Amino acid sequence: MKSRDIAIVGILLAIGAILRYLMNVVPTAIVSNPIIALYCLAIILIRPNVRDTIGIGIVAGIISALISHSIFPPANFISEPLGALVCMALYAATRNHIPLAPTVATFAATLVSGFTFIGVSIVVIASGFISAPGEGFTVGAFIVAVSPVILLTAIANAVIAQVLYIPSSKILMRGAKGEDTQVRRKTMEDESNDLHTPAFRFSGFSYTYPQGTIPALTDVNLIIPRGECVLVNGTTGAGKTTFCLAAAGVLCHEYEGKTEGTLAIFGRDVQGYEDMGDIGRTVGVVFDDADAQLIFTTVEEEVLSGLENRGLKSEEVKTRLEEMLTFTNLTELRYREPHSLSGGQKQRVALAATLASGTDCIILDEATAELDTAATESIIAILTRLREAGKTIIVVEQKPRELAAIADRVITIEHGRITKDETAEAFFATYKDEEPASGKMVDTTSLSQTGEPRIVVDTLVHTYGTNPALRGVSLTIYPGELVAIIGENGSGKTTLVKHLNGLLRPTSGTITVCGMNAAEERVTRLAEKAGLVFQNPDTMLFEDTVEKEMQFGMRNIGVDSITAQERISEVLERVGLSGRLTQFPRAMSRGERQRLAIACVVAMKPDIIILDEPTTGLDPGEANRIMHILKALSEAGHTVIMVSHDMSIVARHAQRIIHMDTGTITSDKTRTNGGRV
Amino acid sequence: MAEILQYIRIDGMFHRMNALTKICFLMVVIVLAILSTSPPVLAGMILLVFLCAVAGRFGRDLLAQVPMLIFLSAGLLLLTVLTMQSGEVLGYLIPTAIPVIGGHIAITSGALNFAAILSMRFFVMLFAFQLMIISTQPRDLVTALQRLRLPVDYSLMLLIAIRFIPSLQLEGKRIQEAQRARAFNPGTGLKGRVKELTPIIIPLVSNALGKANVLGLTIDLRGLRTMERTPGLDRPFGMPDYVLAVLTVVLLGAGVAMILG
Numbered sequence: 001m002k003s004r005d006i007a008i009v010g011i012l013l014a015i016g017a018i019l020r021y022l023m024n025v026v027p028t029a030i031v032s033n034p035i036i037a038l039y040c041l042a043i044i045l046i047r048p049n050v051r052d053t054i055g056i057g058i059v060a061g062i063i064s065a066l067i068s069h070s071i072f073p074p075a076n077f078i079s080e081p082l083g084a085l086v087c088m089a090l091y092a093a094t095r096n097h098i099p100l101a102p103t104v105a106t107f108a109a110t111l112v113s114g115f116t117f118i119g120v121s122i123v124v125i126a127s128g129f130i131s132a133p134g135e136g137f138t139v140g141a142f143i144v145a146v147s148p149v150i151l152l153t154a155i156a157n158a159v160i161a162q163v164l165y166i167p168s169s170k171i172l173m174r175g176a177k178g179e180d181t182q183v184r185r186k187t188m189e190d191e192s193n194d195l196h197t198p199a200f201r202f203s204g205f206s207y208t209y210p211q212g213t214i215p216a217l218t219d220v221n222l223i224i225p226r227g228e229c230v231l232v233n234g235t236t237g238a239g240k241t242t243f244c245l246a247a248a249g250v251l252c253h254e255y256e257g258k259t260e261g262t263l264a265i266f267g268r269d270v271q272g273y274e275d276m277g278d279i280g281r282t283v284g285v286v287f288d289d290a291d292a293q294l295i296f297t298t299v300e301e302e303v304l305s306g307l308e309n310r311g312l313k314s315e316e317v318k319t320r321l322e323e324m325l326t327f328t329n330l331t332e333l334r335y336r337e338p339h340s341l342s343g344g345q346k347q348r349v350a351l352a353a354t355l356a357s358g359t360d361c362i363i364l365d366e367a368t369a370e371l372d373t374a375a376t377e378s379i380i381a382i383l384t385r386l387r388e389a390g391k392t393i394i395v396v397e398q399k400p401r402e403l404a405a406i407a408d409r410v411i412t413i414e415h416g417r418i419t420k421d422e423t424a425e426a427f428f429a430t431y432k433d434e435e436p437a438s439g440k441m442v443d444t445t446s447l448s449q450t451g452e453p454r455i456v457v458d459t460l461v462h463t464y465g466t467n468p469a470l471r472g473v474s475l476t477i478y479p480g481e482l483v484a485i486i487g488e489n490g491s492g493k494t495t496l497v498k499h500l501n502g503l504l505r506p507t508s509g510t511i512t513v514c515g516m517n518a519a520e521e522r523v524t525r526l527a528e529k530a531g532l533v534f535q536n537p538d539t540m541l542f543e544d545t546v547e548k549e550m551q552f553g554m555r556n557i558g559v560d561s562i563t564a565q566e567r568i569s570e571v572l573e574r575v576g577l578s579g580r581l582t583q584f585p586r587a588m589s590r591g592e593r594q595r596l597a598i599a600c601v602v603a604m605k606p607d608i609i610i611l612d613e614p615t616t617g618l619d620p621g622e623a624n625r626i627m628h629i630l631k632a633l634s635e636a637g638h639t640v641i642m643v644s645h646d647m648s649i650v651a652r653h654a655q656r657i658i659h660m661d662t663g664t665i666t667s668d669k670t671r672t673n674g675g676r677v
Numbered sequence: 678m679a680e681i682l683q684y685i686r687i688d689g690m691f692h693r694m695n696a697l698t699k700i701c702f703l704m705v706v707i708v709l710a711i712l713s714t715s716p717p718v719l720a721g722m723i724l725l726v727f728l729c730a731v732a733g734r735f736g737r738d739l740l741a742q743v744p745m746l747i748f749l750s751a752g753l754l755l756l757t758v759l760t761m762q763s764g765e766v767l768g769y770l771i772p773t774a775i776p777v778i779g780g781h782i783a784i785t786s787g788a789l790n791f792a793a794i795l796s797m798r799f800f801v802m803l804f805a806f807q808l809m810i811i812s813t814q815p816r817d818l819v820t821a822l823q824r825l826r827l828p829v830d831y832s833l834m835l836l837i838a839i840r841f842i843p844s845l846q847l848e849g850k851r852i853q854e855a856q857r858a859r860a861f862n863p864g865t866g867l868k869g870r871v872k873e874l875t876p877i878i879i880p881l882v883s884n885a886l887g888k889a890n891v892l893g894l895t896i897d898l899r900g901l902r903t904m905e906r907t908p909g910l911d912r913p914f915g916m917p918d919y920v921l922a923v924l925t926v927v928l929l930g931a932g933v934a935m936i937l938g
Contacts, residue, residue: 004893006830010837011885011892014845015878017838041681055831066806072711072778073802163875164882171886250894275926276897281695285898292888293895297684298817305816306899335686339844357899466848512796526874527860538887542879552876555858586883621682 001275002254005046006173012038017063034367036113037066037157040087040106053088057081075120083113104345107154112559114150145258147203152530159552165542168622176264176451194221197267198225199361199392200247204261207242215527216242218416220261224409226360228439229383229393231403231424237589240396243413244365247394249279265352266360284354288366288617289594290346295336299330299349302338306356320356328352328382342489344375351382361392369398369617372645373489376402392571399648434620441669444569444656453478454608454639455500460509462495469495471663472509479607482634483641484654492663493643497610501530514607528557531601537593538586546572546596547581567603575599591622598629602638609633611642615649627653683843684814692916693735693814696821698918699809701924709932716790716933719738724802729921735811739804746803750796763787769892815839817912827834829902837892852875852880 039060039526043053061080087109094101097282122142135262159360205220216239224230234240245251252259252270263270266282273279287293288408296302303324307317325331328348338346354362364383369378385405387393395402400410410427412420420427455477458587470492477483485493498504500512502523511518514529531553534540543549548567554564572578575595580588586595594614601609615623627649634640634655644650659667686692691699707727713719732738758770764787773780809818819832853876856876863872 001830001860002893006890006902007837007892008703008894010834011836011841011845011889012882013838013886015882017842018846018849019727045886055828056834057826059831059834059838062835066802074707074711160874160878162878167883169882172889189763192705233735248894248898252692254894254897276894277900280898280900282768283898283908285894287891287894289888289891292891295837295895295901297840298686301814301816308816337683337841337843339847353899364828434855438937456928468790501858503858522862524860525855526861527858534851534855536851537882538880538884539851540859540880552861553859554848556862558879560791604860617836 001046001048001052004254005052008046009039009042009059012042013060013063016060016068020064021067031154032155033064033110033113034160035060036083036110036153037079037106038162039158040109040157041102041161041168042107043084043087043256044102044105044161044165045090045168047092048088050088053084054081057084060084072117072121072124073126075117075550078120079113080521081115082116083109084111098115100162102165103162107158110154110157114146114153116147118150144663147167163601165527167542167586171476171586172490177504184250189563197226197264198223199226199228201264202246202261202607203263204392205246205263206258207246208258209242210256211258214416215258216416217246219417220246222411222418222421224392224394226392227385227390229406229408230393230395231400231407231410231427232396232413233400233410233427236591236621236622238493239416240411240413241365242416243364244285244394244396247287248283248363249276250285255278260639280357280359282359283361283363284357284359285363285365286347286351286354290343290350291338293350294346297337299336299338299341300325300334301350301570302349303330303334303352303356304593307355319387320358324352324356327385328355329378330597339531342517343374344371344378344489347371347375347379348382351379355386359391360385361394363394365396366400366617367395373647374488378397391559399616400427400431401433415560433651434648437671439671441657442672444668444670449476449478449671451478454514456510456512457496457499458510459506460496460499460511462492462504463507469663470499472666473660473663474666474667475658477641479639480634480637480640481639481656481657482654483629483639483652483656485641485643485658485660486645486647488645490610490662491660493660495663496660497532497612497643499524499640500608500610502526502676503532504586504676508512519561524556525551528604529606529607530608531604532609533594533597533601533609533611533614535616537590537597540597540600541593544584545582546577549585550600550603551598555603559604564603571599571603574602574632576625589622591625594618594626595629598626602633606638608641609642613644613646614642615646623649678757682839683839685738685811686733687730687734687812689734689812691729691735693912693915694812694917694921695912695914696813697824698811698819698914698921698925699813700821700825702807702921702928703809705928705932706805707802707927709928709935710805711797712932713792713935716793716797719794719801722801723797723804726801726808729924730804730808730811733808738811742803742807746796746800750792753796754792754889757788757792757795758784760784761785761788761791765788772839775790782851790816809922810839835898841885845881848884849877849881852877852884862865 005009013035016035040361042056048056051272057080058077061076064076064080075475085107086425090103090108091101094104098104108522110634156634157292197250200222202220202222205217207216208215219564220243221404231245232240241250249265249270251257252263253273253276265273276662295304296305303321304317309318325334328351330348330352333345338349341349350387352567368379371379380402383393383395387406395403400524404424406637409422411418424483457475460470461468473496484569485496489491495504499506500513502518502520502521508517511535518526541549543552550571554567559567572580577592577595577599586594588596598611598614614630618626628641630640631653656670658665678779706722710719710722727736727739730736759782762783762785763796766783766785766787768784769780770781770782770784815836819836822832822835823829861876
């Protein structure tokens with residue numbers, strides 16, 4: 001089984017456990033077990049062998065038993081492996097013959113699991129180990145009583161598995177395949193003991209993804225000496241991440257697809273490495289999704305995981321743990337849980353865990369994309385020290401300027417080809433930062449406003465438990481304004497905007513939105529006036545076509561289908577997605593998904609459009625495109641409010657900038673030649 | 678649910694124990710809870726596990742589960758009363774004083790007893806499981822499970838499932854908020870829950886699967902499947918382990934006596 005398959009099973013079982021726990025509110029001795037649907041989905045997606053199927057069933061049984069209030073929970077240890085085997089066998093037998101194979105396999109697996117559970121329970125009741133449920137207990141009556149529950153559960157699980165199968169299989173198609181079918185052969189001599197060999201040597205290297213026809217990387221010829229810091233530059237979709245995956249050996253060891261040419265990592269042919277674990281002793285990778293790289297439940301444990309599986313001596317592990325925590329400024333966070341950390345802190349932990357392995361090279365794939373200025377600076381400070389320590393560093397970064405001080409060399413990738421390879425000095429000599437918008441920023445309170453305000457917030461206070469998040473915030477926002485709310489993580493920006501559509505209610509203070517009292521009005525009613533686009537567009541996209549995705553919001557507010565169709569065409573045109581009606585939303589690029597998320601909200605025609613970090617993770621071109629859409633919306637009379645940590649975007653586009661710090665507004669300035677003033 | 682299935686760092690005796698000791702204790706408690714049909718015995722076991730948690734300085738974390746468990750027990754009690762007629766009639770759900778419909782749905786001693794047994798059994802099992810999870814770092818748990826011959830791949834599955842429960846809960850909450858911000862109102866009750874399924878669970882599963890690639894690569898690059906764990910890092914057996922081992926043996930003896938008696 002591939003490691004990715006282990007991750008898929010673990011994650012799906014976690015979701016199953018959440019659903020199973022919620023099912024405990026159903027007060028019966030035998031309850032529906034959605035974990036079955038999720039492990040069946042896992043089996044259908046990864047198609048494990050018999051041994052691994054039983055393993056999945058055992059793990060599912062452990063989880064089911066431990067959060068169950070059924071009559072005899074240990075029966076899960078038998079029923080779930082059996083259910084898993086039935087699912088595997090039936091899916092293998094039917095998947096090429098009937099389109100509803102996931103439904104059939106899950107339905108049968110649930111029936112087998114359910115009746116096995118009952119069978120085991122009856123055996124232990126009959127043998128006197130546990131008490132019968134009532135004096136009048138008979139085996140026949142028991143089976144008759146629980147059979148409908150099992151049947152209904154089987155139907156529910158079959159529906160869940162089938163509904164989830166389609167988007168899940170499409171999501172997984174974007175990445176690696178489970179089985180490795182490439183013919184591996186070593187093509188180069190091993191020179192890994194020669195310290196003069198370069199860190200990376202690409203020779204005519206090309207790669208085409210399994211689902212692709214055009215190479216994602218074409219004829220890469222590149223030598224990166226040891227100790228060099230290389231910045232990889234290029235637009236979204238240019239092939240930067242694929243380049244990183246190639247350099248880390250992932251394409252050759254984990255992905256299907258067509259590979260041509262050769263690649264040597266620290267003098268050793270990439271095919272000469274046994275597996276990713278072997279490469280992991282030389283090359284560490286930090287990805288943009290920090291959360292997915294944190295497997296353990298405390299920061300210390302996470303960093304230890306990089307150290308203690310390398311066969312080091314106990315004392316060395318302890319010493320290097322302390323060094324690493326100090327090096328990455330994590331000492332104070334060492335006992336915190338990963339899910340409670342900010343994005344910047346998570347990324348530092350992922351970096352520390354990677355560095356803990358002591359690899360000679362580290363690759364960062366947009367590791368600072370979602371971080372604010374302070375968090376980005378802390379990562380760059382760490383990279384500076386690594387460079388001084390002689391590590392080879394490859395960094396993919398959308399904002400090159402931030403790495404000007406540490407990069408030795410910049411390579412530019414366009415359409416999968418390296419089009420420029422120059423020294424950092426030469427690159428930054430011609431690199432131009434975009435100019436901020438012209439105009440003088442003045443205190444908003446010094447300007448005289450006319451007309452009816454859209455939003456009036458008065459001494460708003462919000463506390464999470466005993467922690468104050470907003471401390472008496474007051475502000476007024478008018479139609480047609482393009483407002484940016486800025487501030488470091490934890491300054492209260494998102495808490496503030498969530499009050500504007502009722503997702504949060506004030507601890508004290510008042511909020512008026514389009515004349516409505518937002519402290520009391522229903523969220524669904526407020527959503528008609530104030531639309532919110534979340535930072536990650538994938539938080540809201542769930543339909544299988546762009547058209548259905550856009551219809552969802554409009555249907556919720558009662559827009560008729562003819563009007564909805566007209567709006568869909570109009571809004572898709574406005575965001576540059578015309579002609580994409582039937583496309584699967586999650587197959588679109590990040591920038592396109594972000595534009596679709598905006599389109600979904602705009603189609604509901606709210607007076608106010610709120611966006612949480614709308615340009616995060618986008619290249620400058622895509623970010624500018626989003627900002628032009630927002631500008632056009634504000635010029636059309638919408639009030640546009642964006643939360644952002646990207647100061648260069650804000651400086652170039654926002655008419656009004658509100659700065660927040662520790663739950664208060666520290667400055668509120670408006671550009672005097674902006675649209676409104 | 679935010680509190681369940683998570684390690685909490687505390688300097689207490691349970692945290693100093695080897696994971697194997699706690700697993701043995703958990704197994705014995707679970708077996709006894711299943712075998713016992715006596716409410717007083719089960720109540721005693723709840724008290725015992727709770728006292729263990731107090732001794733381990735996380736009694737309050739265990740108590741955080743009580744409201745949910747009481748809610749569950751109340752529902753269980755009601756349903757058992759509605760569906761089970763066994764033993765002595767103690768009264769009626771609809772009091773006899775009410776004209777016409779009064780005197781219906783008998784509350785029987787058998788139903789109360791059975792509901793109490795199921796509820797208390799769940800209390801014992803969840804408390805005992807919490808005792809182990811709160812006090813055991815997942816990597817110690819993985820090592821212990823490997824000692825018990827559970828292959829590393831399956832230990833990692835369990836570890837990932839435990840680790841991602843709170844993250845996915847947060848993600849689920851974010852998705853729920855995002856759909857509510859699109860005026861999605863599935864309504865309350867069971868019908869609402871069913872309607873809520875597609876707009877929430879599809880993005881939840883899709884986003885979670887999107888993490889699988891990176892998670893899988895992280896497992897490989899950190900060498901987690903080779904698990905050449907540094908010797909000497911395992912938590913050594915100490916006095917707290919011996920105390921719990923004695924308690925486990927006593928419980929086991931009591932269980933055997935209960936079966937034979």
